[in-house]
Amino acid sequence: MAPEKEPILELRNVSKSYGSVRALSDVSFKAYAGEVIGLVGDNGAGKSSLIKTISGVHSPDAGEIFVDGVQRHWRSPHDSMAAGIETLYQDSGLAPDLTIGSNIFLGREVKKRGPLGRLGFLDQRTMERRALVELDKVGITVPPSKRTVSQLSGGQRQAVAIGRAVMWAKHVIILDEPTNHLGARQSQEVLKVIRAAREQGICVLFISHTLPHVLEVTDRIIVLRLGRVVRDSLTTDYTVESLLGTITGLNS
Amino acid sequence: MSTVQTPVGSGEETPVTSPWRRVLGLVGNQQFILLLVLVAVMIYFDFHNSRFFSVSEFQNLIVDLSAAALVAVAELFVIVSGGIDLSVGSTIAVSGVVGAQAIVHLQSHHFGELPSLLVGTVVCAGVGALVGTVNAVLITKANLVPFVATLVTLSAGAGLALFFSQGAQIGYDPVAATWSSTGFWIFTWQALIVLVIVGVLGLVLHFTSYGRYNYAIGSNPFAARAAGINVNRHVASVYVMSGMLAGLTGMFFYIRIGGGAPQTGIGTELEAIAAVVIGGASLVGGVGLISGTVLGVAILTVVTDGLVFINVSTYWNQVVVAAFIAVAAILQTVSPGTRKR
Numbered sequence: 001m002a003p004e005k006e007p008i009l010e011l012r013n014v015s016k017s018y019g020s021v022r023a024l025s026d027v028s029f030k031a032y033a034g035e036v037i038g039l040v041g042d043n044g045a046g047k048s049s050l051i052k053t054i055s056g057v058h059s060p061d062a063g064e065i066f067v068d069g070v071q072r073h074w075r076s077p078h079d080s081m082a083a084g085i086e087t088l089y090q091d092s093g094l095a096p097d098l099t100i101g102s103n104i105f106l107g108r109e110v111k112k113r114g115p116l117g118r119l120g121f122l123d124q125r126t127m128e129r130r131a132l133v134e135l136d137k138v139g140i141t142v143p144p145s146k147r148t149v150s151q152l153s154g155g156q157r158q159a160v161a162i163g164r165a166v167m168w169a170k171h172v173i174i175l176d177e178p179t180n181h182l183g184a185r186q187s188q189e190v191l192k193v194i195r196a197a198r199e200q201g202i203c204v205l206f207i208s209h210t211l212p213h214v215l216e217v218t219d220r221i222i223v224l225r226l227g228r229v230v231r232d233s234l235t236t237d238y239t240v241e242s243l244l245g246t247i248t249g250l251n252s
Numbered sequence: 253m254s255t256v257q258t259p260v261g262s263g264e265e266t267p268v269t270s271p272w273r274r275v276l277g278l279v280g281n282q283q284f285i286l287l288l289v290l291v292a293v294m295i296y297f298d299f300h301n302s303r304f305f306s307v308s309e310f311q312n313l314i315v316d317l318s319a320a321a322l323v324a325v326a327e328l329f330v331i332v333s334g335g336i337d338l339s340v341g342s343t344i345a346v347s348g349v350v351g352a353q354a355i356v357h358l359q360s361h362h363f364g365e366l367p368s369l370l371v372g373t374v375v376c377a378g379v380g381a382l383v384g385t386v387n388a389v390l391i392t393k394a395n396l397v398p399f400v401a402t403l404v405t406l407s408a409g410a411g412l413a414l415f416f417s418q419g420a421q422i423g424y425d426p427v428a429a430t431w432s433s434t435g436f437w438i439f440t441w442q443a444l445i446v447l448v449i450v451g452v453l454g455l456v457l458h459f460t461s462y463g464r465y466n467y468a469i470g471s472n473p474f475a476a477r478a479a480g481i482n483v484n485r486h487v488a489s490v491y492v493m494s495g496m497l498a499g500l501t502g503m504f505f506y507i508r509i510g511g512g513a514p515q516t517g518i519g520t521e522l523e524a525i526a527a528v529v530i531g532g533a534s535l536v537g538g539v540g541l542i543s544g545t546v547l548g549v550a551i552l553t554v555v556t557d558g559l560v561f562i563n564v565s566t567y568w569n570q571v572v573v574a575a576f577i578a579v580a581a582i583l584q585t586v587s588p589g590t591r592k593r
Contacts, residue, residue, distance in 0.1 A: 078480060089478060095471035097538035098464075106468055107479030109461045120460035 014063030041224035084170025101128035155186025334537025342409025344517025348502030352512025380499020388488035429510030470537025
């Protein structure tokens with residue numbers, strides 16, 4: 001983190017209500033390239049509303065979003081993707097019956113050159129090859145075969161999904177509970193990929209209930225409670241107890 | 253250094269090329285097993301009646317096969333996308349009847365045989381596409397599950413076919429009927445046209461982005477949507493295409509019979525689904541090959557035609573077909589490559 005630099009993502013006084021429920025109140029923070037930020041809070045604290053606002057699923061009622069110094073107005077998730085933000089939701093993930101390469105390039109397929117490509121024919125070989133190269137950059141080694149994602153372990157699957165986000169994200173990736181349902185070893189694989197993304201200068205927003213993971217991998221932690229940012233400090237300033245206290249609001 | 257380990261069954265050494273491994277790999281290959289079954293079934297029927305391998309019998313077989321293949325391939329697209337289309341049989345009936353009425357009308361105004369058949373083909377495809385559009389709207393706009401939506405059009409289509417025809421065959425067209433037995437060696441013109449259509453659809457399913465999206469949506473619609481695929485638009489197009497292919501099958505039967513009858517095609521949806529399942533596709537979507545479906549159709553057609561040929565009562569037909577479906581489905585659940593959901 002280098003505070004004198006321009007933030008890659010900045011929110012200023014973002015608010016969002018669903019009917020009479022105020023999900024986000026004046027949320028402001030800055031995020032920098034090459035930084036892993038933990039976004040934590042109890043259920044209903046506004047984490048998913050915040051993700052959906054940043055990724056363009058919802059637009060905020062008030063406030064401003066800046067990416068790379070430019071103010072943005074999302075009309076759809078496409079707009080945020082075009083601006084370099086990739087989001088990995090809990091339920092989205094990968095298509096288990098497709099190969100790794102097909103998943104990595106899903107929705108962004110490489111077509112064959114010439115007239116066949118214009119008819120929609122795919123250049124599968126290039127996609128499989130480039131997928132392996134790109135995954136290798138974030139430390140994921142998968143067998144170079146026509147294996148479908150369903151044949152990978154849960155941890156590998158999640159690693160590939162994050163690798164996909166890293167590959168396409170220019171600036172920011174948002175990971176919603178990426179270590180949920182994973183064993184200890186598999187979670188470590190995922191955390192490793194997150195560190196590799198940081199090395200590539202990507203800003204990672206890491207949303208999780210698993211506080212040990214948050215404390216282990218993040219540089220900074222933003223705590224949300226009832227739709228407000230109640231603390232935004234370096235990870236080294238927290239202990240498990242103080243973090244838990246801030247989340248629940250039960251400490252001094 | 254910081255590489256994620258690959259515990260997937262020592263997968264790094266898969267490309268070992270020992271001939272024994274290859275043979276074993278082939279035995280594990282579902283497509284290969286289907287081919288073996290097909291050959292075995294044909295040899296069995298030939299053993300019982302040596303005329304089974306005659307050109308005329310094969311011509312018959314291939315005409316039956318191609319009609320069934322057209323519907324089964326349409327069903328495959330739908331099933332891979334995670335849906336099901338129960339309405340294809342009724343669509344064949346209603347489009348055949350309406351197409352026949354159009355042809356009768358044109359011929360009564362002294363249109364030539366070929367032009368009126370061409371117009372009839374367009375009418376059949378159009379009626380089919382219309383049924384498919386109703387399915388698409390019920391599924392993507394009214395949010396009905398495909399089973400219920402196409403059950404609605406299954407029933408409506410069968411009723412409308414009876415209404416439009418008043419229960420009787422429309423048209424009597426012996427000239428068209430003779431075309432269904434002319435062609436090249438064992439391939440009639442109809443069969444050749446179907447072969448081209450199935451070939452093109454196979455290329456689309458396996459080698460284009462449209463086919464890729466079909467698998468992605470059937471495999472995980474949330475991931476497909478998150479990847480920017482317009483899931484509703486794609487699903488709608490699949491049902492319209494399925495309807496259109498069923499409509500073309502209606503025309504196929506018009507030429508075969510020399511008219512459009514309201515009971516033609518009724519019940520075909522179950523044969524089509526059976527062929528797709530025997531061919532190794534998964535009814536939950538995301539899995540299935542066009543080669544498997546074609547082999548499934550071939551096996552079912554050879555068995556049904558062959559049983560007639562060796563004078564087994566046609567009443568046994570459906571029982572034997574049922575046995576094939578059961579075995580194929582059971583093999584699928586025990587095969588190691590099948591994913592658990």
